[in-house]
Amino acid sequence: MSRVCQVTGRRPQRGYNVSHSNRHTKRWFALNLQRKQLSLNRSKQKLRLTTRALKTLYRKGYLPS
Numbered sequence: 001m002s003r004v005c006q007v008t009g010r011r012p013q014r015g016y017n018v019s020h021s022n023r024h025t026k027r028w029f030a031l032n033l034q035r036k037q038l039s040l041n042r043s044k045q046k047l048r049l050t051t052r053a054l055k056t057l058y059r060k061g062y063l064p065s
Contacts, residue, residue, distance in 0.1 A: 003031055005050040007057070038063065 004011050012031055016024040032051045037044055040062075049057070057063045 003033060004048070005031065005033065005053050006047045007049055007053040010050055010052075036063070 013029045017027045033048050036049050037046050
């Protein structure tokens with residue numbers, strides 16, 4: 001399964017590690033994905049969400065606190 005948030009669609013980003021001597025080596029910035037069960041219209045769905053999407057869903061009232 002790919003590392004994609006199923007609500008926001010965010011994916012890992014690519015960038016560089018930059019050392020003290022300013023050497024650049026490629027790296028991935030991974031997402032903080034969490035599995036969460038969401039109930040919509042009396043049906044439960046398991047989603048992979050980023051923590052930012054979780055925070056938004058809590059604030060909007062879609063998930064119990």
